[in-house]
Amino acid sequence: MEPREAERRQGGRFTRRMLLLAGVQAGLFGVLGWRLRQLQVIDSRKYALLSDENRISLQLLAPTRGLIVDRFGELIAGNVESRRVLVVPELTKDLDGLLDRIGKIVEIPEAVRARVIRLAKKQSPHIPIVVAEKLSWREFAQVNIMAPDLAGAKTDILPVRTYFHGTDIAHIVGYVGAADKNEVNDDPVVRLPGFRIGKSGVEKGFEKELRGRAGNVRLEVNAHGRAVRKLDQVESARGRELVLTIDHDIQSKVMKRLAEERRAAAVALDCVTGEVIAMASTPSYDPNALISGLSPDEWSGMATADDDPLTNKAIRGQYPPGSTFKMVTALAGLEAGVIDKDSFIACHGGYMVKNVHFGCWRRGGHGRMNVHNAIKQSCDVFFYETANRVGIVKLAAMARRLGFGQTYDFGLPLQKPGVVPDPGWKRSTIGEPWYPGETVIAGIGQGFVLTTPLQLAVMTARIATGRAVVPRIVRPDPDHTPAPAKPLGLKDEHLAWVRDGMKGVVNEPGGTAGRARLPMPDVLMAGKTGTSQVNTASSGRRSHQIEWHERDHGLFVCYAPADKPRYAVAVIVEHGGSGSAAASPVARDIMIELVQKDPVGKPGYVASDTRRKTADGDDPGPATGKGG
């Protein structure tokens, strides 16, 4: 009895405990359900976001950089396809053997080979590694034909920036290179390996237009980062085609002419529109050499080379303008009313200010000078006196009005502003008061005055046209021809007297640059010589007796035709001696080219993307009107 009773009680206990365990199990299932609800219902959005982050990889598609062409469509900078061989480590079992087989077709230097093997070990095996670049068509074809034997190798074609008139136009067009740390900012495309951005010249100044817009492709990737599916793609937009105002033909002739000098610069402007027809600086460099990146040694060799080939002296060289500044003094005097057309100043070969003697370049003196003859013969004393009468403040104002002491924001970076000195400038930079003698010496473009060849060309164009011409390096959109430059507000007769003097410099007997006369009977050139002293001790000695770097700079500014100005040219030959002997023949040769070819008078090239826009004909009225 008792065991059976115990058995029954055990049965009852089992039932209770079994039901209790069933309850616990059901309760724990409830916990699972609650947890599932929390993950899949309440926090679902958060995890959905994480899931997308996990699986979607956004890859940028680099845009093609815009072409750069000259005013007639000659290709200056383009993208040339580089044929490459790459290896994908995961597709080959024997990387060494594969490299050996590729090496039979294309030479693989030992250093490259070592780099490929190192990268293959370091990075994910599905990332391709470049083995050789710039293959000839023959090599490229051979690699492709041998493809079955080269499992794991692949070929592609990548555009590489190439400059077609390398050295001739290097300073204007600049070059591209990988972005450095402080250039990696807004646009993520810059961080793409192999992406190049403008580092100098127009390439830098018009970076935004040339770069284009990056496209992207959204890829679905797995946990190993391998793409499994393309979700969508936004094509990249090619950069704008940039039409320069430069005439490559004249540019290369100018470069050739300047190459006869050791260090020189020249700027040729359309003095009506301000378009830069040519801008040369010698010596120059080959921008193609800078594309792939120089070794630090090569770079420092180039940057510290004698005569500074990397610097565009036309916008970065700052020189005392010497006598080419005398038009500024003359116009300042005329506008201030301290001289007139027929005010005569006697030159006895020197000028005294507070017991300091300032000599004229002609020791014997010029005699009685009016403004016409003073410009023509470049009499120093006339301008000492004029400057003294005008005072430095008005002189500096006129210099700025004619374009000095400033940079021009037209797409050429790294310009220097030069110096237009006045008492305020001296106090803030040197910390000393202004002395009257400094006004006198500034009147002939010496002392503190510093200008760039570009500014000299702008000054010449402004005097020639009487308008506030500003330089331009890129041709305007044909639909948006810019308004002509505003008048300077100088009296026409004052400008006419100064121009007349400049015409005399070249064309009248006794002018300082008779040798610069144009060989064409119907075109006259107006100009002005300048010889700026580098070292005061050198004055009076003959050029060949002095060290090259102590010789005077020779300058010449000019425009033509004298009666209907179209082209303005400024030339500086560093340490070339007198402006008349060293610079004026160079300027004359440039002007002959300009006048003979007359690039401004010929129809220019219109950028292909602009043309397409007009051809689409959204607005046929103006389009047909322009076509005529």
Added chain:
Amino acid sequence: MFSEPIHAPQPTFTERLKAFNWLFLIPVAMLAGIGAAALYSIAGGSLEPWAERHVIRFCAGLGLLFAVALVDIRVWIKSAYPVYILAFLLLAAVPLIGVENSGARRWLALGSLSFQPSELMKIALVLAMARYYQWLPPQKVSNPLALVVPLLMVVAPAALVAAQPDLGTAVLFTVVGLGLMFLAGVSWLYFVAAAVGVVSTLPFLFQRLHDYQKERVLTFIDPERDPMGAGYHILQSKIALGSGGITGKGYMQGTQSHLNFLPEKHTDFIFTMFAEEMGFIGGIGLLGLYLLLLLAIVYMALRCRSMFARLAVGGVGLGLFVYIFINAAMVMGLVPVVGVPLPLVSYGGTSMLTVMFGLGLVLNAHIHRKTRFRKHEIGAL
């Protein structure tokens, strides 16, 4: 008083077929079918390499289930101790002659076949415990001396598998063993005392852990601490589940699992992958099906008259529950990563055969629910 005979006559084979619980096979087959469908999706819409073999193994498992269910229950009660001893010896042999595979030594090689003694022990432990309490007079159940044998039966194999190391199986042995003692009627007081003892020594144990072990515990509490390391799998699993949302991403549309962010997705993380594609609705549906299966087992346990049959059914049910709960709780980040499969759904031949064997035992007990055993039928101890 003699309302029932001391023992009912043993049922004939036809009677056994009639008493077979055919309804029970419905949730079992549904779960295996869900497993096959999920494995088809994981393979990217292919029967290879998992779905087809899963179905074949399930069919083989069904054969085993019928065989186990339809033999006389006395075969099981008589073989309980010998099977346990065999399983224990094999388990003890693993550290000596076992095969090592990815850091754990769990397998014995039999010619070209490899075999895990711990799987055999899962069945053997249930049989042996049930056999012991069938023999033990009810009034002696809470006698301290009577606790020694069942405790040894549980602790010895649990310690051996924990050393392999196979934490999941060790937990299974412990929970199933202690659960069976509880069901057999061992006094509450022992369980309360054991619980107090464990809880009070936990902080002390944590102090004595190595730094990397502490790190593992902390990472479990907050997987974001180490998203690329130890917490990676759990975080990825939670992302997959969470991004599935209420209705899921659609069959074969799961991104996390198909893109390989999910580890072991065909075995331990199959629940994640299923709930990513089928959403909260699918996940709750699957859990509901499991609960139905477990409650059916509880129902069958309650209808058995012998302690052997009750504990065999209860033990198998507990074991299934432990696996289901640990697996689901793990992929949801509720318990640490412990490699246990989801019964019937996860891919894996051994697991499938063990589960089907266990379910066969449940059905066998159900067929013999009215059987009582005479002392001479079982022998001593």
